[in-house]
Amino acid sequence: MNRSAADRLLDVLGAYDQDHPALTLTQLAHRADLPLATAHRLVAALTGWGALERDDAGRYHVGLRLWELAALAPRGLGLRQAALPFLEDLYEATHENVHLAVRDGSDVVYIERLSGRSAVGVHSRVGARWPLHATGVGLVLLAHAGPGVQDRYGADGLAAFTPYTVTDHDLLRRMLAEVRRGGVAVSDRQITDDALSVAAPVRGPHGDVVAAVSVVVPVADARTPALIPAVQLAGRGISRALGWQPVSSRPPASA
Numbered sequence: 001m002n003r004s005a006a007d008r009l010l011d012v013l014g015a016y017d018q019d020h021p022a023l024t025l026t027q028l029a030h031r032a033d034l035p036l037a038t039a040h041r042l043v044a045a046l047t048g049w050g051a052l053e054r055d056d057a058g059r060y061h062v063g064l065r066l067w068e069l070a071a072l073a074p075r076g077l078g079l080r081q082a083a084l085p086f087l088e089d090l091y092e093a094t095h096e097n098v099h100l101a102v103r104d105g106s107d108v109v110y111i112e113r114l115s116g117r118s119a120v121g122v123h124s125r126v127g128a129r130w131p132l133h134a135t136g137v138g139l140v141l142l143a144h145a146g147p148g149v150q151d152r153y154g155a156d157g158l159a160a161f162t163p164y165t166v167t168d169h170d171l172l173r174r175m176l177a178e179v180r181r182g183g184v185a186v187s188d189r190q191i192t193d194d195a196l197s198v199a200a201p202v203r204g205p206h207g208d209v210v211a212a213v214s215v216v217v218p219v220a221d222a223r224t225p226a227l228i229p230a231v232q233l234a235g236r237g238i239s240r241a242l243g244w245q246p247v248s249s250r251p252p253a254s255a
Contacts (some may be wrong), residue, residue, distance in 0.1 A: 005042075008034060012042050013051065013066075018128050022059040038172040045202075079211060079242070080112045083202070086237040087114055090215060093230050097216040101137035102239075103145065104129070106153055108138035111211075131159050133172055136187035136197030137212035143179035144201060144209035152178065184228050185212075194219055198227040200235035211223035213238060 003011075015023060023031065028168035029039035043060060047050040047112035050065030083100050091098045091114040100112040107129040132138035133154065142153060150173075158167040166172050179185045187197040213235050215227055236246075 003112065008032070009042055011048065012039065012046060013062075016062055018125070022055070022061050024059050028060060035115075053134075068151040082241040083112065083211070083213070086234045086241070087112060089237075090114075090213070090230060090234040091116070094215050094217065094227070098234075099137055099199075099214045099216065100211060100212045101135075101136075101141070101214070103132065103141040106132060107142060108135050108212075109130050110137075110199065130191065133158055134161055134165055134187070134190045136185045136199030136214045139175060139179055139185035139187055140199045140201050140212040140214075141209065143176040143185065161191045162189055162193045166190065184232060185214075186224060189219060196224070198224060198231050200228075200232045201234050201239075202242070203239040203244040207244060210242070211216065211238070 011032040011034060012028055020027075020031070025043060026036065028034075028043060029036045032039060034042070043052060044173060047054060047063070050063045053063040054060050067123045079102070080100065083241070087098050087100060095116045098114040100109055101108045101110045103109075108131075110126055110128050113126055130138060132142040142150060145153075154172070158169070158172065159165070160167050166175065175185075183200065185197075185199045187199070189196065195216050197214050197216045198218045198242050199212050201209040202211035202213055204210040213231060215231055217223070217227065232243060
């Protein structure tokens with residue numbers, strides 16, 4: 001099937017991921033499955049527009065023009081700006097890794113992270129993706145996704161990152177039900193065997209869950225009962241900043 005020029009441009013941009021932030025022209029052509037001459041032409045166009053930038057070593061990076069566009073996404077910069085004061089409060093209360101994330105398909109995407117020098121090491125960074133079932137923020141987002149999303153999730157298996165990662169679908173369903181009941185997710189050693197995450201939902205103006213906030217702490221020092229109210233408070237604060245009102249505080253409908 002012949003692919004359009006737009007498809008091929010997207011193939012070039014899709015060659016980048018968190019493990020491949022810088023690529024040579026040959027690598028771009030290989031990862032985009034394009035002839036070298038075609039890749040050269042498309043990369044030149046993308047570089048001229050500002051979507052890609054070339055460094056002194058001849059490698060291409062994602063350009064600032066794409067960052068400018070991404071900042072317009074309603075789940076991007078605007079959400080981060082509304083959330084930042086509450087993320088900072090959560091960080092000051094814990095001095096651990098604090099995350100804000102959204103769902104994109106079957107992945108969680110981190111859109112903000114605050115971390116101190118003494119915080120436990122994590123693999124997350126702004127823009128990074130992880131499977132939903134393996135993170136606290138991901139469990140929150142999956143628990144509040146539609147039934148169809150949950151039914152399809154992990155159809156090809158659940159990836160394991162540590163011996164503790166949940167890979168059983170029945171157990172995952174029970175965990176998601178508990179997240180919905182309790183309003184919080186606890187992800188214990190799911191990506192690394194030394195960290196525990198506590199996460200809570202962030203709601204939009206209409207009450208739907210649009211993001212999740214979390215704190216990640218060392219397992220050895222985990223104070224889960226104390227962390228839960230702090231994370232939930234941050235989630236509610238961000239939700240109110242986005243225009244959400246708890247049912248009990250909404251004005252009565254006029255007759």
